Amino acid sequence: MEYTGAILSDDVFNKLKELIYEISGIYFSGQKKYLLETRLSKRLSVLNLPNFEDYYNYLKYSHDKILETQELLNSITTNETSFFRDMPQLEVFVDILKQVVQAAGNNAYKKIRIWSAACSTGEEPYTIGILIKENFPSPDIKFEISGSDISGHVLDSAKKGIYGSYTLRNVSAAVLKKYFDKIDDDLYRIKDEIKKMTAFHNVNLMDVKDVKKLNEFDVVLCRNVIIYFDAESKKKAITNIYESLKAGGYLFLGHSESLHSITSLFKLVGLGKTPLYRKE
Ligand SMILES: C[S@@+](CC[C@H](N)C(=O)[O-])C[C@H]1O[C@@H](n2cnc3c(N)ncnc32)[C@H](O)[C@@H]1O
Known part of the structure; x- marks a missing residue:
């Protein structure tokens, strides 16, 4: 995972949290802010964006918002599984x-x-x-x-x-x-x-x-x-x-x-x- 050094502010965390919730039903509580920051910093690197506010705007308004929403979901979901689980x-x-x-x-x-x-x-x-x-x-x-x-x-x-x-x-x-x-x-x-x-x-x-x-x-x-x-x-x-x-x-x-x-x-x-x- 790459780190951009960008910090996720409470304000942008709340906006991203709501967007993710609306799309997927997945709920990020305040304790999971750091997890979201870590999971999304790679997207900032890939898209060459300097901060999370720009990333939020990219998700909401860019021409590629549908594609990026799929990338967002790929990044934030927890996919742990295994054969013959339970x-x-x-x-x-x-x-x-x-x-x-x-x-x-x-x-x-x-x-x-x-x-x-x-x-x-x-x-x-x-x-x-x-x-x-x-x-x-x-x-x-x-x-x-x-x-x-x-x-x-x-x-x-x-x-x-x-x-x-x-x-x-x-x-x-x-x-x-x-x-x-x-x-x-x-x-x-x-x-x-x-x-x-x-x-x-x-x-x-x-x-x-x-x-x-x-x-x-x-x-x-x-x-x-x-x-x-x-x-x-x-x-x-x-x-x-x-x-x-x-x-x-x-x-x-x-x-x-x-x-x-x-x-x-x-x-x-x-x-x-x-x-x-x-x-x-
Ligand atoms: C931890 S895995 C569980 C996999 C498997 N069912 C198991 O028990 O091993 C959870 C999966 O739920 C998916 N998921 C999360 N929100 C979802 C949604 N709103 N609709 C469909 N799948 C979702 C994630 O992408 C992830 O792959």
């Missing part, structure tokens, strides 16, 4: 998928649709793909996985499907061998049989029109995302997701996230091992 929760996910498959019965036309909302660099949807291959070997059951994120940068990386050993730390040697090709000392590429199960989309969970592009899901995983939102943004994102689920569909949040005091749209059906919600 395995106890994924075990519940497989159990739920078994129920969904059973409910679909012998309907040969029925596709089971799963959405990894805010999928970052793709580890979550590809983990789902591997879990499906391992648990539902019959070619008669059709699955479709969608992965989406607000950041174009992470989606580009998801589409490439190339990963280092750190993000693969929870993958067993057998699964690594079966579903990845080693392309370098520390680099692995996800195999096409998993890749082709997933389609990636640029979707902002705050944006009704954006979210409407994706619908009729049996299961949605929206893990470790709403933690960055305030209560109002959480409600907006969850309401949008609710509309994208089939009646009876399931929603998984991250293990530290909850809909308590956010919305009563969903019925809480899992507790303890994982917060699990159902659309009635």
Whole structure:
């Protein structure tokens, strides 16, 4: 990361904070001012801008404001993820998928649709793909996985499907061998049989029109995302997701996230091992 030496004043921090909030729902509290300063100083360097006020004006008024907004989102989002993140929760996910498959019965036309909302660099949807291959070997059951994120940068990386050993730390040697090709000392590429199960989309969970592009899901995983939102943004994102689920569909949040005091749209059906919600 490059440092320009520019200081983010309280006044400009507040303007940037509001702009980011309006676009993405992500809320930067006063304690996170330094984090924002660090994350955005690279943009000042790239654009050759002397201070954050000029950067704010560039975002608001320049010809390139749409492109720069995407760069802003790439810079300020926290994209931490890994393969097989929170395995106890994924075990519940497989159990739920078994129920969904059973409910679909012998309907040969029925596709089971799963959405990894805010999928970052793709580890979550590809983990789902591997879990499906391992648990539902019959070619008669059709699955479709969608992965989406607000950041174009992470989606580009998801589409490439190339990963280092750190993000693969929870993958067993057998699964690594079966579903990845080693392309370098520390680099692995996800195999096409998993890749082709997933389609990636640029979707902002705050944006009704954006979210409407994706619908009729049996299961949605929206893990470790709403933690960055305030209560109002959480409600907006969850309401949008609710509309994208089939009646009876399931929603998984991250293990530290909850809909308590956010919305009563969903019925809480899992507790303890994982917060699990159902659309009635
Ligand atoms: C910490 S990652 C979580 C990745 C994955 N779901 C997991 O649990 O491992 C959070 C992701 O949420 C995305 N995000 C943040 N705000 C968003 C929004 N308004 N709409 C869609 N994605 C958003 C970020 O770009 C980031 O990639």
